[in-house]
Amino acid sequence: MRPGNSMGRRLRISGIFVIIGLLVEALCLVWSRPIAFVVLVCIGGALIGLGVLVFLYSLLSAPLHSTNSSEVAEDKH
Amino acid sequence: MPTIAIVILVLFSAVLAGVIVVRPTITVSRAGKILAFGVLFFLPLFSLVAGMENEMERSKSTGFCLSCHIMDSYGKSLHIDDPSYLAGAHFQNHRVPADEACYTCHTNYAMFGTFKAKLGGLRHLYVFYLKKMPLPEEIKLHEPFNNRECLHCHLGARSFEQGATHNADPATLPAIKANTLSCISSGCHDVVHNVGRWGDKVKFWDGGS
Numbered sequence: 594m595r596p597g598n599s600m601g602r603r604l605r606i607s608g609i610f611v612i613i614g615l616l617v618e619a620l621c622l623v624w625s626r627p628i629a630f631v632v633l634v635c636i637g638g639a640l641i642g643l644g645v646l647v648f649l650y651s652l653l654s655a656p657l658h659s660t661n662s663s664e665v666a667e668d669k670h
Numbered sequence: 671m672p673t674i675a676i677v678i679l680v681l682f683s684a685v686l687a688g689v690i691v692v693r694p695t696i697t698v699s700r701a702g703k704i705l706a707f708g709v710l711f712f713l714p715l716f717s718l719v720a721g722m723e724n725e726m727e728r729s730k731s732t733g734f735c736l737s738c739h740i741m742d743s744y745g746k747s748l749h750i751d752d753p754s755y756l757a758g759a760h761f762q763n764h765r766v767p768a769d770e771a772c773y774t775c776h777t778n779y780a781m782f783g784t785f786k787a788k789l790g791g792l793r794h795l796y797v798f799y800l801k802k803m804p805l806p807e808e809i810k811l812h813e814p815f816n817n818r819e820c821l822h823c824h825l826g827a828r829s830f831e832q833g834a835t836h837n838a839d840p841a842t843l844p845a846i847k848a849n850t851l852s853c854i855s856s857g858c859h860d861v862v863h864n865v866g867r868w869g870d871k872v873k874f875w876d877g878g879s
Contacts, residue, residue: 600694601694601695604690604691604694604697604706604710605690605691605694607690607710608687608688608690608691608694608709608710609691611683611684611687611709611710611714612684612687612688612691614714614718615680615681615683615684615687615714615717616684618680618717618718618721619677619680619681619684621721621725622673622676622677622680622721622724622725623673623677625728625733625734625737626737627729627734627737627738627791627794627795627798628795628799629725630722630725630726630729631792631795633721633722633725634722637718637721638718638722641714641715641717641718644687644710644714645710645711645714645715648706648710648711649711
């Protein structure tokens with residue numbers, strides 16, 4: 594699997610959503626205000642959920658036998 | 671789980687997700703796939719649930735309720751040095767947990783009580799940020815205070831069951847238990863917070879923070 598292919602791109606997008614969602618969550622956890630809970634759920638939760646969904650979609654849309662030896666070898670080069 | 675542990679877990683998860691973002695090729699190997707599943711599925715969801723649970727617990731704390739300025743007077747009412755003030759007497763004598771004083775009395779002890787309390791909290795946020803805030807003394811309960819919230823602790827207690835006033839009229843105790851006679855009705859325990867009606871002579875107890 595090359596970084597530039599569709600699955601790699603989806604993993605990156607998923608990871609970016611998850612990272613931003615987790616950072617929002619971390620901020621909310623140290624921010625002791627009532628609005629923090631709403632931000633955590635509505636923004637952090639939505640971003641993390643979106644990231645997870647993109648990840649699951651990347652798994653479903655991955656071509657069969659995408660990890661065959663030729664692709665692995667291609668990656669190593 | 672303590673807040674700091676969840677924050678560390680969240681940041682650790684974010685770092686691992688960063689590794690996938692920078693090098694998606696590591697998911698080619700079996701170990702990489704397991705890592706990707708853990709980092710992009712299991713850890714974020716686990717962190718989210720842990721974070722939400724932490725926030726839910728925090729929202730029960732007295733400090734959380736009093737973090738809005740509009741609640742300042744209600745917080746001060748817990749320190750009024752007068753046993754006739756119901757809220758203050760409960761708080762100061764630890765009849766309710768001091769660190770969950772508001773939540774203990776203002777949550778419906780019924781199925782979905784906590785859920786309803788959270789919905790009420792969301793409504794507070796809506797009013798606080800998007801509507802004109804009422805004055806503290808204008809704040810009213812969403813619905814009449816249910817005796818069930820008092821009876822959750824007092825039912826069966828000797829001071830309640832055999833109290834002279836409660837038994838002066840044989841109809842009183844059944845009426846209280848049936849919620850047809852409110853505990854905080856006029857002439858009974860009607861001095862609760864009384865925000866805006868303290869007068870100049872009220873004194874405050876400075877302990878039990």
